[in-house]
Amino acid sequence: MLAIKSILMMIIGFVILIKGAGFFVDGASGIAERFHIPQIVIGLTIVAFGTSAPEAAISISAAFAGTTGIAIGNILGSNLLNILIILGISACIVPLHIGKSSIRFDIPFNLVITLALVLFGVVCGGLNVFSGILFWMLMIVFLVHLFREAKRGNEQENTAKQPGKQRNMALLILYIAGGIAAIIFGSDLAVDNATVIAADILHIDDRLIGLTIIALGTSLPELMTSVTAARKGNADIAVGNILGSNIFNILFVLGTVSLIAPVTFSLSFVIDGVIGIAAVVLLYVLSKDDDTLSRRDGAIFLVCYAAYFVYLLAANLTVL
Numbered sequence: 001m002l003a004i005k006s007i008l009m010m011i012i013g014f015v016i017l018i019k020g021a022g023f024f025v026d027g028a029s030g031i032a033e034r035f036h037i038p039q040i041v042i043g044l045t046i047v048a049f050g051t052s053a054p055e056a057a058i059s060i061s062a063a064f065a066g067t068t069g070i071a072i073g074n075i076l077g078s079n080l081l082n083i084l085i086i087l088g089i090s091a092c093i094v095p096l097h098i099g100k101s102s103i104r105f106d107i108p109f110n111l112v113i114t115l116a117l118v119l120f121g122v123v124c125g126g127l128n129v130f131s132g133i134l135f136w137m138l139m140i141v142f143l144v145h146l147f148r149e150a151k152r153g154n155e156q157e158n159t160a161k162q163p164g165k166q167r168n169m170a171l172l173i174l175y176i177a178g179g180i181a182a183i184i185f186g187s188d189l190a191v192d193n194a195t196v197i198a199a200d201i202l203h204i205d206d207r208l209i210g211l212t213i214i215a216l217g218t219s220l221p222e223l224m225t226s227v228t229a230a231r232k233g234n235a236d237i238a239v240g241n242i243l244g245s246n247i248f249n250i251l252f253v254l255g256t257v258s259l260i261a262p263v264t265f266s267l268s269f270v271i272d273g274v275i276g277i278a279a280v281v282l283l284y285v286l287s288k289d290d291d292t293l294s295r296r297d298g299a300i301f302l303v304c305y306a307a308y309f310v311y312l313l314a315a316n317l318t319v320l
Contacts (some may be wrong), residue, residue, distance in 0.1 A: 006193040013189030015216040017054045020182025024048035028174025034169070045146065048244025049252075052078075053179075054221060055245075056253045057187030058214055062256040067195055068264065071257045072127075073210020076272045077112070079246045080211075081219045083279045084305035089223070090230035090238050091298030098239055098287040100177045101149060106243045107287070113138060113279045118273035121265030127258035135255030142247055162233045190217065206314060211272065239293075268315065275308060 028050055055078050059071035090096055098107075113135075120131045191214075198209035222245050229238040257263060266272075282304065286297045 003197070006196045009227040010190050010197065010213075010217075013186045013193065014054075014220070015186070016182050017057065017186030017190060017217075018220050020179045020186055021050060021053045022179070023175045024053055024179030025221075027172045027179060030172040031169070032049065032171075044311045045143070045244065048241050049248050049257050051246040052222070052253070055185050056256070057183045058191055059253050059257050060197065060211075060259075060260065061184075061187045061191045063263075065195075065261040066261070067191070068089035068257065068261055069211040070191065070195065070214060070242070072254070072263050072265070072269055073208070073272075075215045075254055076251045076269065076276055077211035077215025078219045078222075079223035079249055079274075079276055080279055080305065080308065081215055082222055082242045082246055083283055084116065084301045084308070086219065086223050086226050087239070087242055087283070087293060088298045088301030088305065090226045090305075091293040091301070092295050093227065093230045093298075094233065095295060096230060096239055098291050098293060100267075100291070102239060102243060103284070103288060103291065104248075106240075107280065107284045110243060110246050111141065111277065111284065113247065114273065114280055115289040117250055118270060118277060121270045121273060126265040127254060134254045135251045135258070136262060139247075139251035139255065140240065142262070143253065188206060190214065197253050212309075213313060279304070 059074050062068065062070040062074070087096070105173055115126075116134075120127055124131070194209055194214050197213075220240060226238040226241050229241065254263070282301070283293075286300070287293055
């Protein structure tokens with residue numbers, strides 16, 4: 001009875017969380033359009049950060065609850081899912097064009113911050129206040145770069161701006177406020193019941209539950225956004241959403257978590273981080289030659305994640 005109740009409550013938490021993220025993105029995008037904020041900025045900031053709101057809520061709630069293993073597992077697992085599963089599925093649907101700016105800056109920047117995360121785990125044994133401050137500073141650097149790129153792109157276009165969509169401002173604000181409330185409530189519900197399932201029912205550590213169940217649940221907004229964008233031929237949105245979300249996950253989410261409480265890295269987390277580095281390198285290698293992720297590349301991503309998932313299960317069975 002406890003197992004069924006916890007599973008149902010966790011699912012309800014994820015549903016509330018994902019719906020809340022959807023309302024948040026709709027409200028924030030609507031306000032951005034009213035004030036003529038460029039679409040590239042909307043896609044790589046509001047949409048990417050909005051779809052990462054579940055990861056942020058889950059990880060920060062876990063940090064306050066003292067279960068930092070779920071926090072770091074959620075982020076590492078989500079970032080791997082974003083690249084290997086979401087880009088993999090999207091590329092299998094339609095080949096994805098990778099913009100020059102993504103190859104020159106966004107993907108290498110993902111690699112640098114993932115490497116920094118692993119180095120903190122190896123050298124310092126985890127994340128601390130210093131890493132939190134550093135990640136926040138890098139987040140500001142990324143945002144400054146992004147807005148400069150957007151401004152340069154608008155100047156080159158030299159086209160007249162169209163009037164913004166006149167959506168009801170009060171409704172947009174309500175979407176944002178309601179979305180945030182739903183994200184917070186849903187994340188608390190999901191974290192509490194996932195912890196019960198992991199520790200009391202399945203008897204597995206919070207690392208595995210964070211890397212799999214919670215990572216998959218919190219990555220659903222990115223999955224829905226990127227797959228929909230790919231089907232509509234908007235590859236830039238699909239790829240930008242994933243790259244922006246991964247950057248946000250490490251710099252903002254883990255930066256904030258490490259300011260709340262120290263995050264201890266076990267050897268297993270270091271291994272997960274190294275696999276994360278390998279995934280970013282694979283993305284760079286496959287997209288560099290022809291600026292495209294083909295269906296074959298998408299299949300390679302999916303096979304790589306299947307191998308990683310088998311490793312996780314085997315490692316957990318060994319521990320048991």
